[in-house]
Amino acid sequence: MIDGARLRHAATPEFMTETPNRASQPGSNQDLLADVLQRIQLASAVFLRGEFTAPWGFTSTDAATLCAIVQPGARNLVLFHVAVEGRFRIQLASGESAQAEAGDAVVLPYCDQHTMGHPPQAQPVPIATLVPMPPWTEMPVVRHGGGGEPTRILCGYLHCDDLLFNPLLRALPRLIHVRPSTPQAAQWRQASLRYVAEQARQGENAMLARLPGLVLADCLAQYARDLPAHQRGWLAALNDAVLGRALMLLHARPSDAWTVDDLAGKCAVSRSVLAERFSQSLGVSPMRYLAQWRMQLAANLLRDQPGLGLAQVADQVGYESEAAFSRAFKRHVGRAPANWARN
Template structure:
């Protein structure tokens, strides 16, 4: 498995809203910013996208285009620059339980497929933190990107004629679309791009990232990682920090703590967590976890169990909140 696949596997997301919109000119939609990441696929027609909080000009979109807004910026979609704008929340409220949103003045129609996601503890994922406000995936020289286009067309067809189970199907395929869009974006980055995205494509550092993600329980040292990647210790350490943004062992510790919190939330024993995260004993795990999270791992696990017991119907929401607790405590 490559480093990108390893990092993508660490992204846990859930589709919250998934709608098809039939919009006749003149029309305009505004989506408020927040913790949600969103995507829009233009099934047919055209529109202009403006992302708030950035200096980028309005982006022209046409049929077959896909845009991803991974950082949750507020943005506006409309057929023309001065068309009136309505909030997406108002349209969803008017639609009631209907999965199709309709708005506009009766002119030429633009059809959009839109989705929103939440991430589990997005602040600690280096890939998400390195993404730009807007990712646009367009066709290659007039031809659609085959592997992406097939799934997008499936979404368009499924949303146009909902059947029993359609919501589950669309949610699952939307997750695939998100990962495919990220992969397409990273693959098209220029060679001189920097940051964590570049690290995934850099052979030596990408190999090290893959080793750490795949073999988290291994007793890695800077020397052993450098040896595996065919670099000297000093060259590897310098290049890793320059591209990833933190030292190799700092990155490794963060990975182990994120895995530990997930295992503790699931009720794993301290011995099991220690073994699966590369610590030689429960005591070693407890010391590292307390330094990172500000609380002993046993107390953290007990708190999560009590939370789930108090509100069993809201375990997923509490799990997301719990995942953010260690990073907040560490601050």
């Protein structure tokens, strides 16, 4: 893998947002999503540039092979493709498909094998026949096609073993296609992507390294806004008036001595209604969710501030004693906090 291509990334979605000056309102659902992504330690990289001319097409490698190449030891990756110029059609073996234009992003949360090309009738070739064999000393550039209409694509991935990452993505579809919603947003996104693509020609830079997390944050935010009312999962919960407020309260004050009654009162619903909403949408009770989020925060502290004692970590995440925190951490993570931190 290219040196420096991986990073510990705090998601800051300004780069891929709909307009240059848009900002989230305090306490908004987008703030909550951004906060969760900031807490999750993402390894990410733009690992491939594609420069194609119509007709062109390729079939991707399987997920295990891609993991072995770009993130050895990973079991799952989140894959994305961004159209910098031109257009392409992407289709999964399961049938999901999308037609992407310049400025669009396509995210594959489960790294499904897929076919891409333009026009759709173009005969695809295995991507392995186009990409040089690793290890790569610089970002590979794939060039392929018949000399017609050009298409430029940036391909990247995200990987994370943190505690809440899988629950966050668990209810997503196999393919997410996000396009700018206005002409102004399209112009902004395309200009940003052209800048990143030109910088990619010159090697690694900070903006290129940030792109995967920014794409993910932008796509998840737009996907969450468009979810139907009956959808379940963490992102869908952001749109629920009761669950959205409950999640914002728990995330804003995780160390408080919350009870279900306290939380229900602040959400203006009964204890039973709150518990039912959590169970139906998130699959856990309110206090179980709080415990999971506290473990995420504790993991961050153990990793990022090794000088903190366990008693200090316990206090910061809402446990009255080091012993109670250690028992809870081992129950959720499978290892004692000190052992987890050493590894």
